[in-house]
Amino acid sequence: MSASSSDGGSDAPARRPARRQAEIAAYVVQHGTATAHELVEAFGVSLMTVHRDLDALEHQGVVRKYRGGVSAQPTSVFESNVAYRLNTAQAQKQALARRARAMVEPGMSVMLDDSTSALALVRLLEDVAPLTVATNFVPAVSLLTAMPDVRLIVLGGIYSPTHDSFGGVPCAEAVEALQTDLLFCSVSAVSPTHAYHQEQEIVLVKRAMLRAARTRVLLIDNAKLRRTALHRLAPLTDFDLVLVDDQAPAEQVAALRDQGARVEVVEV
Incomplete structure (x- = not known):
């Protein structure tokens, strides 16, 4: 480094x-x-x-x-730290981002959460423009400001150095003022039925994002299937699509599908 x-x-x-x-x-x-x-x-x-x-x-x-x-x-709190997340599962996140990129078309409005999985997608968006992109993640904002054909909406709020993003009630309110075509987001952990996050204030913003998007896509690398987290975000059936990398055990993918989630396995 x-x-x-x-x-x-x-x-x-x-x-x-x-x-x-x-x-x-x-x-x-x-x-x-x-x-x-x-x-x-x-x-x-x-x-x-x-x-x-x-x-x-x-x-x-x-x-x-x-x-x-x-x-x-x-610890799970450490796993929420942006510096840690930027250095983990990079190949898996890039594969998920390539698949997500195929869902984005010029003229769309896209919302991105403060996940490093969504950040991997940002780097692929420049050739899809014009786009409107809304995000609360500072690293994503930094990349998007250099893309001239992207109309950027920064979702402000209370700044968190741990996550390098904005959150809290002001951010949730900024999200609720929007209605986007797509949402790409990730979480700390996934059970066969629900998505979870370790921190309650992050859940607040992610729930607002789910309400503000017409199509909701969850990006999870296989490690999320082995973790636990404290706060329940939403049922997996609230997402229109769950993308997971092909290193996820087949029985765990089957368990998600058995509970009604629409799951697509992405080759790394």
Whole structure:
């Protein structure tokens, strides 16, 4: 992972700490553990800044500090962290995105949640324009602003550094003001009957997105079938299509279909 530029003793502009903390989290995911001095060298900041960032990440449940270093915290809260998600199941997400791309036609309005599965789709949209795209995910916004034929609607709200997205009641209200042709979204976990997410405030926005789209598509890599999460989002039958990669066990795919979900297996 490339190191950040030196902060010269300053953390301006205001967004820099959140971005750097996400990069530190990704570094720890990649290496498993890291010492504070290792992070100083990698990111070109002071030891005090590193400890401040690690305290913030530990408070979020992303890492576990120990004397002299830090390790990844393999919890469902950690799995919600954007830095972790950007580094997992990349081939599966790209395959799901290619299939999702085939559903998008010029002139459509598309809503994307703050999942990295939907982010993989963003990179494929430029040649489908003109499009209207609504999203609350900052990395998606950054990519979409460079696409001249995309009319971008940013769904603002309360910013979360952990997710690098906007959420809360203001975001849900912004979503409810829209009606889009398509929604592409993902979740933390899937049972044979329902989609789940670990965090209640994220569920609030995703439920609003489900209500605001005519066609709703759920993108899940096979790992989601082995996980559990606390909050029930919606029955799988609320989605018009569930896309899952071909590494999902056949019996689990059959269980989804037996409960009435429309499931398509995508080759990776």
